[in-house]
Amino acid sequence: MSPSSSSSESLSAPYDGLLGSLPGDALVDAAIGDAALVSAMLRVEATMASAQAATGLIPQSSADVIATVVADAHYDVRELGRAAVAAGNPVVPLASWLTRDVRARDASAAAHVHFGTTSQDILDTALMLIARDAVAVILDRLDACSGLLVSLAREHARALMTGRSLGQIAAPITFGLKAVGWLGGVDAARDRLEAASSRFAVQLGGPVGTRVAWGAHAPRLAASVASALGLADAPPWHTERSRIVDLASALGQVVAALGTIATDVILLSQNEIGELSESPSAGRGSSSAMPHKRNPIGSILVRSATLQSPGLVSTLLAAAVHDNERAAGAWHAEWTPLRELLHLAGGAGAEMSGVLSGLVVHADTMRENVTGRGSVMFAESVARALMRHVDRAEAQSIVADASVVATSSGRSLRDVLEDSPASGHLSAEDLDAAFDPTDHIDAAARLVEQTLGART
Incomplete structure (x- = not known):
């Protein structure tokens, strides 16, 4: 099927396949999926045109036509992905298709599509938009985890249990103290992620970051676009990637904090310890071969995210070294690991909130293991x-x-x-x-x- 704004094929997400939800969060995955990213890129194009019209850079009639076409657009994401190969990014074919469809309505307006911008302006800003939406969900999940941990800490403040050091029995503690330790990690990760999200900014620099096409209107234009999109205004950051590094590091910390809880739950759920267990929901954690088993599957999925995320953080840190005014390859290397980190952090948050809400604390066993x-x-x-x-x-x-x-x-x-x-x-x-x-x-x-x- 040729790319068309009237395509009947739905836009797919990369996380709805056989293994995509292990772990996953439907709300986060919808926010970062292919459909959401294409929608965000189109929104940036329309917002740019509207702001340019408001500053007198293009006619208002052109901005109106562009907005109408964007509102009606339903581009086939698979076709867009295939077309992106030739240019190395999806913005080039998207801008071409948008120009074609605007021209079909108003030939003069077509000249004002993507005016003065470059591919990185559109894609970086779109990634900031979907990251913002995903992070909002992740922060909610972390808040839920924190609230549950506070309740567990209060309820079990004096519940005697074994303190373990380097994998060995050490000295008595209480389960409330362990929950407080978990809480500290979650709270710190949440604060860091919120701080990283406060730096989400519009990318608006033009081909080499000079904003030359917009002349003296550039500062007002950037402020207008940022305000309309709900992002921070900032100078062009084509090769200054601290925002991406901050976000990647914060997401890695989120997954690590949740993974610490998951690892403890897995260890303390072992039959020979038996101090914790996940909620015995019907069919949850069952085995295909051993009917007696009830695996702590929520914690297992969180731990799987914990093992995957460090490599993604490392990739984004390595990719932060950009060359010249626009990077050859480093920018391209960011797109997949950034979305994958958001996916894993969302999945870990969703799974852990479920684990904590149904966590069974075997206080009698804890005490017996001490005394x-x-x-x-x-x-x-x-x-x-x-x-x-x-x-x-x-x-x-x-x-x-x-x-x-x-x-x-x-x-x-x-x-x-x-x-x-x-x-x-x-x-x-x-x-x-x-x-x-x-x-x-x-x-x-x-x-x-x-x-x-x-x-x-």
């Missing part, structure tokens, strides 16, 4: 008590030896200590105090209260 088989985590408290009677090295040695015996034999550390040199220094009351988790719970709960109080 039962996890009793060795009180070793540090016992060593501190022993240091009142012997030097630090001897105290550490006594408790380390007892911990090895407890772990290898399956006995509790308390029982082993009663048969060790520690019994000559510590009374039953001393051991009771050392194995009492109250101090650990109180310390963690204070941090939860302090953190949540400072946040509001």
Whole structure:
């Protein structure tokens, strides 16, 4: 089918295929899909014409015809993609088709399509528009995650659980404290993403960034276009790519913050730990071979995004080195990874808000893992008590030896200590105090209260 504004084929998105939603967010994917990008490019063309008419650069009648054609346009995105190969970007064929269709209505107006602009002006500005819409959704998802984490932290501020260091049992904490740690990462990522989005700006420089075609009207024209599109006004940034770097880094941080939560949920959902589980929705996380399994699939999908995003951030950072006044290849290298990062961040946010809203906290199991088989985590408290009677090295040695015996034999550390040199220094009351988790719970709960109080 030849490209035409009357094409009946729908504009497709790159994320609606077999694997596109793993993970994905329908709202974000709609905002960044091919249809949205073409629509944004056309909107920029129409807005440019309107602003140029308002400043006297082109006739108002030409701007009106361009706006009418843009409103009626339904270009075939697949045809546009194929046509883009010859020019290296989709703006060249899009401007050609738009000019053709404007000429069909008013030959004189066709001369004013894409007047004074270059392909990068249109595509960069369009990418800012779709990024803004996608980021708004992602910020909403992060706000939802933060609210859920605040609730979890408050509810479980004193829920005793195992603190783990370098993959090993360490010392008691509370689940509320863990939730507060997750919350800090999400809040920081949200703030950084919001700051990056505040720099989304119109790109308007012409072929080499001089704005020569618009003469003295250029400042007013740029301000008018920026205002109409809801973007910041800025000097041309054809080769100054800090906006893209800021956005990429912020999106990477978002995915990493959510991935931290996902990784913990996956680990704590293991059968032999059993402290957390995702909501047991019908069919969610099922296995094709093992009926008993309920995989933490939401967290697994978030973790998959976490593993993909660093390479995309790296690509965009590498592509930020632009040559001369318009880059050969570096600009082109940005388009796909930028949209993919938005897709992954959106999917991670949607999945994690679902995980947190249905997260099942097995508080009894958490406590049992501390007071039962996890009793060795009180070793540090016992060593501190022993240091009142012997030097630090001897105290550490006594408790380390007892911990090895407890772990290898399956006995509790308390029982082993009663048969060790520690019994000559510590009374039953001393051991009771050392194995009492109250101090650990109180310390963690204070941090939860302090953190949540400072946040509001």
